[in-house]
Amino acid sequence: MSAPDDGAFGPDSLVGxxxxxxxxxxxxHGRGRYTDDIDAKGALHVAFVRSPYGHARINGIDAGEAAxxxxxxxxxxxxxIAEICEPMVSIAAHRPGHKSAPxxxxxxxxxxxxxxxxxxxxAAGRAEAEDAAExxxxxxxxxxxxTDMEDALAPGAAxxxxxxxxxLAFQHSIDTGDAAAAIAAAxxxxxxxxxxxxxxxxxxxxxxxxxxxxxxxxxxxxxxSHQSPYQMQDxxxxxxGIPEHRVQVITPDIGGGFGLxxxxxxxxxxxxxxxxxxGRPVKYTADRLESFLADCQTRDHxxxxxxxxxxxxRITAMDFDNILSCGPYTxxxxxxxxxxxxxxxxAGAPYALTDYHARTRVAYVNKGIVGMFRGVGVPVGAxxxxxxxxxxxAKAGIDPVEFRRMNYHPQEAFPLTxxxxxxxxxxxxxxxxxACTRIMDYGALRAEQKSMRERNVWRGIGVANFVEAxxxxxxxxxxxxxxxxxxxxxxxxLEPSGVVRCMTSVTDQGQGTLTAIAQIVADQLGVRMxxxxxxxxxxxxxxxxxxxxxxxxxxxxxxxxxxAGKALKQNVLELASSxxxxxxxxxxxxxxxxxDAATGEAxxxxxxxxxxxxFRQDTLPAGIQPELMVTRHHVPNxxxxxxxxxxxxxxxxxxxxxxxxxxxWWVADDCGRVINPLMVDEQIRGGVIQGIGNTLYEHLIYDExxxxxxxxxxxxxxxxxxxxxxxxxxxxxxxLPETELGANGIGESGTIGSIATLWCxxxxxxxxxxxxxxxxxxxxxxxxxxxxxxxxx
Amino acid sequence: MTEDTAExxxxxxxxxxxxxxxxxxxxTDFLRxxxxxxxxxxxxxxxxxxxxxVRVDGVAVRGxxxxxxxxxxxxxxxxxxxxxxxxxxxxxxxxEECNAAQCGFCTPGMVMTAAELLAGGxxxxxxxxxxxxxxxxxxxxxxxxxxxxxxxxxxxxxS
Numbered sequence: 036m037s038a039p040d041d042g043a044f045g046p047d048s049l050v051g052x053x054x055x056x057x058x059x060x061x062x063x064h065g066r067g068r069y070t071d072d073i074d075a076k077g078a079l080h081v082a083f084v085r086s087p088y089g090h091a092r093i094n095g096i097d098a099g100e101a102a103x104x105x106x107x108x109x110x111x112x113x114x115x116i117a118e119i120c121e122p123m124v125s126i127a128a129h130r131p132g133h134k135s136a137p138x139x140x141x142x143x144x145x146x147x148x149x150x151x152x153x154x155x156x157x158a159a160g161r162a163e164a165e166d167a168a169e170x171x172x173x174x175x176x177x178x179x180x181x182t183d184m185e186d187a188l189a190p191g192a193a194x195x196x197x198x199x200x201x202x203l204a205f206q207h208s209i210d211t212g213d214a215a216a217a218i219a220a221a222x223x224x225x226x227x228x229x230x231x232x233x234x235x236x237x238x239x240x241x242x243x244x245x246x247x248x249x250x251x252x253x254x255x256x257x258x259x260s261h262q263s264p265y266q267m268q269d270x271x272x273x274x275x276g277i278p279e280h281r282v283q284v285i286t287p288d289i290g291g292g293f294g295l296x297x298x299x300x301x302x303x304x305x306x307x308x309x310x311x312x313x314g315r316p317v318k319y320t321a322d323r324l325e326s327f328l329a330d331c332q333t334r335d336h337x338x339x340x341x342x343x344x345x346x347x348x349r350i351t352a353m354d355f356d357n358i359l360s361c362g363p364y365t366x367x368x369x370x371x372x373x374x375x376x377x378x379x380x381x382a383g384a385p386y387a388l389t390d391y392h393a394r395t396r397v398a399y400v401n402k403g404i405v406g407m408f409r410g411v412g413v414p415v416g417a418x419x420x421x422x423x424x425x426x427x428x429a430k431a432g433i434d435p436v437e438f439r440r441m442n443y444h445p446q447e448a449f450p451l452t453x454x455x456x457x458x459x460x461x462x463x464x465x466x467x468x469x470a471c472t473r474i475m476d477y478g479a480l481r482a483e484q485k486s487m488r489e490r491n492v493w494r495g496i497g498v499a500n501f502v503e504a505x506x507x508x509x510x511x512x513x514x515x516x517x518x519x520x521x522x523x524x525x526x527x528x529l530e531p532s533g534v535v536r537c538m539t540s541v542t543d544q545g546q547g548t549l550t551a552i553a554q555i556v557a558d559q560l561g562v563r564m565x566x567x568x569x570x571x572x573x574x575x576x577x578x579x580x581x582x583x584x585x586x587x588x589x590x591x592x593x594x595x596x597x598x599a600g601k602a603l604k605q606n607v608l609e610l611a612s613s614x615x616x617x618x619x620x621x622x623x624x625x626x627x628x629x630x631d632a633a634t635g636e637a638x639x640x641x642x643x644x645x646x647x648x649x650f651r652q653d654t655l656p657a658g659i660q661p662e663l664m665v666t667r668h669h670v671p672n673x674x675x676x677x678x679x680x681x682x683x684x685x686x687x688x689x690x691x692x693x694x695x696x697x698x699x700w701w702v703a704d705d706c707g708r709v710i711n712p713l714m715v716d717e718q719i720r721g722g723v724i725q726g727i728g729n730t731l732y733e734h735l736i737y738d739e740x741x742x743x744x745x746x747x748x749x750x751x752x753x754x755x756x757x758x759x760x761x762x763x764x765x766x767x768x769x770x771l772p773e774t775e776l777g778a779n780g781i782g783e784s785g786t787i788g789s790i791a792t793l794w795c796x797x798x799x800x801x802x803x804x805x806x807x808x809x810x811x812x813x814x815x816x817x818x819x820x821x822x823x824x825x826x827x828x
Numbered sequence: 829m830t831e832d833t834a835e836x837x838x839x840x841x842x843x844x845x846x847x848x849x850x851x852x853x854x855x856t857d858f859l860r861x862x863x864x865x866x867x868x869x870x871x872x873x874x875x876x877x878x879x880x881x882v883r884v885d886g887v888a889v890r891g892x893x894x895x896x897x898x899x900x901x902x903x904x905x906x907x908x909x910x911x912x913x914x915x916x917x918x919x920x921x922x923x924e925e926c927n928a929a930q931c932g933f934c935t936p937g938m939v940m941t942a943a944e945l946l947a948g949g950x951x952x953x954x955x956x957x958x959x960x961x962x963x964x965x966x967x968x969x970x971x972x973x974x975x976x977x978x979x980x981x982x983x984x985x986x987s
Contacts, residue, residue: 055925055927056924056927059923059924059927059929060920062929062931062932062935063920063924063929063936063939064867064907064908064911064920065866065867065868065907065908065911065936066908066911067867067933071866072860072866105831162831162852163831237967238931238967239869239871239879239931239933239934239966240869240871240931240933288931288932289931290869290871290931290933291931291933291967291968292931293967322870323871323872323873323874544930544931545929545930545931545932545968546930547927713927714927717930717968717969717970720969720970721930721967721970722970723970724969724970724971725967725970747872747874747876748871748872748874748876748877749874749876753965753967754970754971755961755963755964755965755971756957756958756959756961756964756974756975757958757959759958759970759971759972761954762970762972
């Protein structure tokens, strides 16, 4: 790894060091405190009665027998919740034509997906609540389900929500230049069909919350496994009519987020409403079956795409027709449109094409709701682009790595706006490509591939780019009308003993963000990592902000921490200068001491200064007001910060069984300045493996009636240690120009890049057979099917 | 319906425990609800994810697949007990240094499973380590850092 030589952080700086996470030790020792681990005196437990149908009318609910069961306190129906809780309506103000029906926390008259909650049994224990839930009798009227996205949009298809008129949630097109004409005129044209199967996040800890209502103070306190306590404070306040300063949301240790836990689910509002209704603490943890059925899901795209290349091997044009299903509602509070919008907006972005046409259509279907998940549509746009690029390179007779290099935007073209609308100040794809092909020894792999083919061994090499818009700002979310905070804040406080506390709006689900924030602040104040503690995840006490989403922790929260640390440093030096009879400029902070800036001589300990600042203000000159706690926020004035990278994969396809073996994986990633390489590497590795899982294994299968066929961990396949490769990483660090810290997001790039890379690698293996995969996940059946189809001609 | 219960006596982390438990309660719920030992986690409750792994009479087992009443007379060690005994302090330190845990939800089960492999002695290959850990789902790390932590601990012990 080569750290940027910009002089911003010296070799002694904590910034750039791979320090271990201070807050991981207790997790390793079994001392984590996840939501379900938290007890409240007299807490009640909820089990939900859920729709067994993909689509059904609720003609009545008889809870008599259930309510009489031992331990049962109350059975609550959707209609009762609706009396005290506003429904969720997720409509994007900046997306004309977007329509969505009100979604009730518990369905009232109509259930629109299998697993939709319709009633809640509240009992002394979860087991008693589940016993009674089985005895709630719902008078169901089974309705025809529409589960195929194209059927849902066909003329005459019955709308899931009759008031909306049809099942088209939204559609959008991008037209730059004349793609049809450019493709017609191209020397080479490639075309491919794509299916990206529906899958789900599978956080190991299910969604969980403990809601407590104090009827005397009329105050709601919620402990919740969620990525944004601020968002949930806002949601509970507005939907339950509680003044916001009487709602406190605390996010303790979180057993995996991946975007799932930034969504708002009906059960969460229902549990808070029940706590308010009963004036008692109420707890709910989703079990695995419930998670498969009712967690927000992801992807489920189909696409047809074309690319045109001129006689010199230059990509001229791309056409990308995208369709996806979003379930029966667009997800609250961020809509369900981003999967498609991000896909068509990032496609083609690495390359200097001139003509682009894309369309996305979002269909309502009777399946689970599609919400946010790591990568949001970008893996789809990247995979579609990179598969076409490989095919175009093959058709033009140019090595795919060289083909990419010659089609990148030339450096002198920056800043630029791509044909798809991405505004980019710069990309370092050429450096990433050089680094990735070097660490994978691309030339040697190609030579080996050739010799192996002669022995009927089918190996594939995939090298794929991605461009990622991370850390979305107010330019995007502001006009949408959604109450999504795109700023983050940090408070830094010098404690009287000279140690430091930070309070950040960023939340950490294991990424290591809080550790990096400690590094940044400790670096500014010249204190050791042991002398700093970071507090996060409490909507009442920490600065307001976004939490964790869109890979923003370092880009936003890191910059806020840097600015807060700098401001406190300035205050400390000003106070010290008044005590030491000098100027702030003549002083600096290092190793817990206020030092002479020129000689490094220690003049005063931080603890001594803090003692004066907090207890001996009488010794200060008149008019000096010590300010040993400061807060700073960061909000970008751009829509997003752009990052990029290149990944390489080496695979072997067994053409007799259809099995795909992973032989090697390499990543060259530019996420701006790397604050902590240990954490960044783990974000990349975890992201890559998740992307491999999405591409090879994960598929939530619905039948035509909207019934999930594989809602267990035995039937829904995930990557386990045995099949996964070691991953080699090199960082290409281009400090982000938009901030002083220069760090960009890293949480999603591993996933985004790995999906495209695996599509390319498997297709590279199959290309000499005339076969190409078209459906993700690449099951052995699918691989054998495409080979058989190619053989049949 | 009144819940059937049974009296059980067992040893948990070296301490004798006697309780009356519902006969349908699984071992992990017993540890979490009755004893407050929340270090064992429930990721699936059908024996696939391994987050609930505990040691029963010296063997790593899935607490969600065993009823509490089946543990009558058994000797149980949970992550809390294993940590307190410092038996795998080196492994836990290696987890920390390698950043082999992100959200940490799978980690207690991972440590219990890895402890069993390391107790066998020798330096297992990375492939053997991966095989041994293949019953424990980690959704965050991608496994490599966990394999690194187990491998470095085995090397350290062998040296």
